[in-house]
Amino acid sequence: MTYDQPQPRSRTVDFFSHQALPAPRVTADRARRIAAEHFGLDVRAESLGSQQDANFLLTHDDGSPAAVLKIANPAFTVTEIDAQDAAADLIADAQPGLRLATVLRDTEGSRMTAAVDTDSGPVTARLLRHLPGGTLSGPRHLPPRTVAAMGRIAGQVSTTLSGFRHPGLDRVLQWDPRHAGRVVGRLLEHVTEADRRAAVRSATADARAALLEVADRLPRQAVHLDLTDDNLVRSPDGPLPLPDGIIDFGDLTDTWAVCELAIPLSSMLHHDGMEPHHLLPAVRAFHEVRPLSADEATALWPLVVLRAATLVVSGRQQAAVDGDNAYVDAALDREWRIFEQATAVPAAVMTRLISDALGPQGPGRNTAPAPARPLVEGLDPARIAVLDLSAEADAMDHGIWLEESAGDRLARALLAEGARAVATRHGHAELTAAPALSATSPATVATGIDVWLGEPAALHAPHDGRVVAAAPGHLAVTCAPYVLHLSLPGTVEPAPAAGAPVRAGDRLAALPAGARFHVSLRRQDVTAVPPLVRPEYAAGWLALTADPAPLLGLPATAAVTQPDLLARRAAAFAPVQEHYYDNPPRMERGWRHHMVSAEGRSYLDMVNNVTPLGHAHPRVEQAVSRQLRRLNTNSRFHYAAVVEFTERLAALLPDPLDTVFLVNSGSEAVDLGIRLAIGATGQHDVVALREAYHGWTYASDAVSTSLQDNPNALATRPAWVHTVDSPNSYRGRHRGEHAARYAPEAVRVIDDLAASGRPAGAFIGESYYGNAGGVALPDGYLRQVYAAVRRHGGLAVADEIQVGYGRLGHWFWGFEQQRAVPDIVCVAKAMGNGHPLGAVITSRAVADRYRDQGYFFSSTGGSPVSSIAGLTVLDALRDEDLQGNAARTGAHLKSALQALAGHHPLIGAVHGSGLYLGLELVRDRTTLEPATEETAELCDRMLDLGVIVQPTGDHLNILKIKPPLCIDPAAADFFTHALDRALTELGPRPPRP
Numbered sequence: 001m002t003y004d005q006p007q008p009r010s011r012t013v014d015f016f017s018h019q020a021l022p023a024p025r026v027t028a029d030r031a032r033r034i035a036a037e038h039f040g041l042d043v044r045a046e047s048l049g050s051q052q053d054a055n056f057l058l059t060h061d062d063g064s065p066a067a068v069l070k071i072a073n074p075a076f077t078v079t080e081i082d083a084q085d086a087a088a089d090l091i092a093d094a095q096p097g098l099r100l101a102t103v104l105r106d107t108e109g110s111r112m113t114a115a116v117d118t119d120s121g122p123v124t125a126r127l128l129r130h131l132p133g134g135t136l137s138g139p140r141h142l143p144p145r146t147v148a149a150m151g152r153i154a155g156q157v158s159t160t161l162s163g164f165r166h167p168g169l170d171r172v173l174q175w176d177p178r179h180a181g182r183v184v185g186r187l188l189e190h191v192t193e194a195d196r197r198a199a200v201r202s203a204t205a206d207a208r209a210a211l212l213e214v215a216d217r218l219p220r221q222a223v224h225l226d227l228t229d230d231n232l233v234r235s236p237d238g239p240l241p242l243p244d245g246i247i248d249f250g251d252l253t254d255t256w257a258v259c260e261l262a263i264p265l266s267s268m269l270h271h272d273g274m275e276p277h278h279l280l281p282a283v284r285a286f287h288e289v290r291p292l293s294a295d296e297a298t299a300l301w302p303l304v305v306l307r308a309a310t311l312v313v314s315g316r317q318q319a320a321v322d323g324d325n326a327y328v329d330a331a332l333d334r335e336w337r338i339f340e341q342a343t344a345v346p347a348a349v350m351t352r353l354i355s356d357a358l359g360p361q362g363p364g365r366n367t368a369p370a371p372a373r374p375l376v377e378g379l380d381p382a383r384i385a386v387l388d389l390s391a392e393a394d395a396m397d398h399g400i401w402l403e404e405s406a407g408d409r410l411a412r413a414l415l416a417e418g419a420r421a422v423a424t425r426h427g428h429a430e431l432t433a434a435p436a437l438s439a440t441s442p443a444t445v446a447t448g449i450d451v452w453l454g455e456p457a458a459l460h461a462p463h464d465g466r467v468v469a470a471a472p473g474h475l476a477v478t479c480a481p482y483v484l485h486l487s488l489p490g491t492v493e494p495a496p497a498a499g500a501p502v503r504a505g506d507r508l509a510a511l512p513a514g515a516r517f518h519v520s521l522r523r524q525d526v527t528a529v530p531p532l533v534r535p536e537y538a539a540g541w542l543a544l545t546a547d548p549a550p551l552l553g554l555p556a557t558a559a560v561t562q563p564d565l566l567a568r569r570a571a572a573f574a575p576v577q578e579h580y581y582d583n584p585p586r587m588e589r590g591w592r593h594h595m596v597s598a599e600g601r602s603y604l605d606m607v608n609n610v611t612p613l614g615h616a617h618p619r620v621e622q623a624v625s626r627q628l629r630r631l632n633t634n635s636r637f638h639y640a641a642v643v644e645f646t647e648r649l650a651a652l653l654p655d656p657l658d659t660v661f662l663v664n665s666g667s668e669a670v671d672l673g674i675r676l677a678i679g680a681t682g683q684h685d686v687v688a689l690r691e692a693y694h695g696w697t698y699a700s701d702a703v704s705t706s707l708q709d710n711p712n713a714l715a716t717r718p719a720w721v722h723t724v725d726s727p728n729s730y731r732g733r734h735r736g737e738h739a740a741r742y743a744p745e746a747v748r749v750i751d752d753l754a755a756s757g758r759p760a761g762a763f764i765g766e767s768y769y770g771n772a773g774g775v776a777l778p779d780g781y782l783r784q785v786y787a788a789v790r791r792h793g794g795l796a797v798a799d800e801i802q803v804g805y806g807r808l809g810h811w812f813w814g815f816e817q818q819r820a821v822p823d824i825v826c827v828a829k830a831m832g833n834g835h836p837l838g839a840v841i842t843s844r845a846v847a848d849r850y851r852d853q854g855y856f857f858s859s860t861g862g863s864p865v866s867s868i869a870g871l872t873v874l875d876a877l878r879d880e881d882l883q884g885n886a887a888r889t890g891a892h893l894k895s896a897l898q899a900l901a902g903h904h905p906l907i908g909a910v911h912g913s914g915l916y917l918g919l920e921l922v923r924d925r926t927t928l929e930p931a932t933e934e935t936a937e938l939c940d941r942m943l944d945l946g947v948i949v950q951p952t953g954d955h956l957n958i959l960k961i962k963p964p965l966c967i968d969p970a971a972a973d974f975f976t977h978a979l980d981r982a983l984t985e986l987g988p989r990p991p992r993p
Contacts (some may be wrong), residue, residue, distance in 0.1 A: 083168025151282025155289025448520025590615025669694025773918030809914025
């Protein structure tokens with residue numbers, strides 16, 4: 001063995017000579033006196049805690065930090081301490097972007113150190129630079145940017161220290177993974193629980209065995225060895241926990257270079273919601289700075305496991321020898337969580353994921369060798385039906401995937417249609433394994449195949465081999481380089497005995513017609529592989545298996561290739577058409593208020609107001625399909641659907657709004673609405689609300705002033721557009737009861753325009769402030785503004801594109817909440833449940849004036865298919881009482897969100913009505929400082945938890961909550977529970993420096 005052996009005694013610390021390294025006994029008062037006597041500082045001292053040293057924050061009388069007093073463990077020599085200080089100075093010089101807690105220097109340039117007597121004996125005390133911002137300690141969830149930053153810093157430190165040499169590096173530390181086996185062996189007795197002790201022993205043995213293969217080839221160098229969340233300091237300049245500072249070089253030593261990455265990886269695993277796969281951004285970031293070799297990639301996860309085991313046994317021992325060390329006691333639970341997470345996934349699985357993170361590794365799918373004899377004798381492969389259970393399979397339509405035993409029922413239907421057998425596909429995600437609501441991605445990816453038999457059959461050995469295991473319901477037989485595992489109906493007794501040799505063609509089991517069995521092939525060194533695994537870990541698991549389809553005479557299932565669709569999208573699809581999320585899931589299916597990824601995960605959809613009936617509504621699908629089979633043309637032809645639809649639509653509006661134009665989108669509807677108003681009045685100026693979005697056509701964009709949609713919106717308006725203040729009663733100029741001032745101010749602008757000889761031909765505004773986060777307009781606002789614009793010959797245009805069609809619950813149209821009637825109504829989004837359809841509804845008098853401007857026509861706006869889609873949506877809204885559901889479920893959801901505000905200071909307000917809600921997040925409820933970065937992080941974390949939600953508003957600090965109107969209370973509760981969890985994981989905002 002080339003590592004983990006006793007080392008020659010050196011002049012520096014040897015943990016195994018001391019057995020325990022209790023922290024020096026120094027009180028805060030003693031630390032204050034040390035600062036005064038040795039460094040001339042009149043300061044206060046506050047203990048910062050440490051496992052083996054004593055650290056104190058020294059502050060002036062006004063509370064401002066002066067320095068950090070570090071009192072080293074008595075076992076550490078002056079030579080070692082000098083190495084630590086030299087390494088810190090080296091990194092500070094080489095990496096100007098990093099802040100380092102270097103030793104302060106006196107007026108002569110010497111480091112401020114002193115020999116000090118304590119109850120623990122003589123020690124070295126130093127004054128270190130204080131780094132403001134605080135460490136990453138604590139349970140707070142770490143977003144991917146933080147994880148990557150930790151890996152990047154580790155890479156920078158590793159690169160800088162690669163050539164550092166110093167006699168103080170020659171140490172034997174308990175934290176050096178090279179000695180982990182000895183440390184665990186010495187300290188394991190301190191783990192008193194038998195089950196935990198056995199788990200640590202087993203994991204340590206497995207990790208050491210894995211390291212043996214590469215240990216001699218791992219490069220060594222000086223490493224910090226403790227770049228953990230406790231020793232990385234977050235930047236004080238931003239709200240997110242992004243590290244840019246390093247403290248505590250006490251574990252500096254010479255060891256394997258890859259340990260510099262393994263240590264921070266392990267420290268992340270105790271944070272809320274963190275799993276092994278969440279650490280891959282750190283691996284990639286480290287590799288970009290300091291490339292990892294293949295051997296180092298192989299060693300990395302075993303080193304994480306060894307670090308975790310060392311933490312557990314060392315923490316227990318330190319608590320025993322240093323009983324009143326609160327820092328040590330507080331760490332015990334998190335150290336066990338680190339161990340649990342480090343061992344939650346086999347090291348072989350994580351090693352594959354790590355290798356993939358570093359670059360393409362070639363095919364990740366193995367295939368069974370051609371069998372000498374077929375597994376099922378006499379079964380014609382042409383009579384085997386392949387059952388596709390993926391998100392893209394037609395068989396998954398209409399929510400079939402949510403039905404109990406859906407896969408079994410589909411397979412038996414294929415047998416009834418004449419198939420001799422039915423087989424699933426290896427390596428594909430099976431949607432039938434996914435629940436509708438899940439805060440954790442479900443195990444959906446198949447590591448084997450299921451087979452249903454249509455008639456009695458016998459299973460035979462495909463190759464010569466031996467029986468590895470035999471028990472009722474399970475049989476394992478070697479099969480060339482793999483082991484064939486058969487999970488059989490419980491009533492079948494396998495004939496062979498464990499250990500018995502088998503010849504190709506030997507009968508293994510006889511099964512009756514209708515029997516279902518599971519087939520998998522695993523590498524011979526793998527003991528257990530679940531039949532279904534989670535997508536995040538699938539590449540690692542599949543590398544341990546092989547596709548057994550050839551054993552049935554079927555071709556191997558093609559690997560689920562995932563070409564870089566984002567890169568292809570950017571190349572062919574104008575990038576200005578942005579996508580949600582930096583690393584978005586690939587969505588391939590929707591059902592009701594759920595969206596489903598290609599990996600077979602169902603997400604709760606809280607943003608799609610385009611589909612009020614829910615995704616893939618059967619009535620819409622059937623009606624549109626039927627009409628496509630009959631006729632689709634344009635509205636210049638005469639057919640019933642367009643008449644029936646426009647009659648129905650006009651009947652939903654008050655007099656005199658009785659005439660309908662049909663278009664394809666909301667942008668076109670607003671554009672047409674503005675043209676109608678200008679054409680009818682002859683007045684070309686338009687007044688619009690600020691902080692609103694109306695569309696992308698020339699006219700609709702001209703009146704859009706949302707800064708997130710166009711940062712230059714206010715500066716680039718054409719001269720005919722005039723804006724009035726956003727009547728936002730929460731964060732606008734006038735708040736609360738003072739919001740009544742907005743209407744008179746807008747009226748004054750309209751009157752001044754008229755007085756200047758440019759009376760407005762139209763006032764346009766969302767009748768319920770949708771784009772600003774579902775904020776209701778002040779009472780009476782629209783009545784006053786509508787009256788003013790009409791007084792000067794103009795018309796009132798209501799943008800109902802987001803909030804119309806019953807979304808507000810108590811009102812079908814937003815203007816009803818204002819008890820005002822516009823002259824022109826623009827609507828879209830909800831009208832076609834995803835089919836492109838919009839409308840403008842006005843009076844006959846206004847509509848007839850369009851003749852003065854020419855002829856109007858929309859190729860598909862009033863087509864038979866569009867009209868049928870619109871009619872079907874109206875029918876379903878009525879028949880399924882979706883407006884009523886918006887009122888009931890929306891009230892339930894809003895009440896739950898308001899309750900959350902009592903627990904989470906980040907929630908400033910809950911806006912909206914029905915199922916158009918906005919959750920506004922602020923850093924301070926008095927100043928209303930927008931929590932923009934926190935909102936973005938929250939949306940990403942909610943995606944992890946199975947919820948799609950996105951920000952809106954000029955500051956992107958409002959969660960827009962506008963799900964399909966079919967959402968039920970159970971899904972609403974799932975959303976609020978996930979939101980509560982995510983907000984809790986973000987933790988309180990750290991104090992400002």
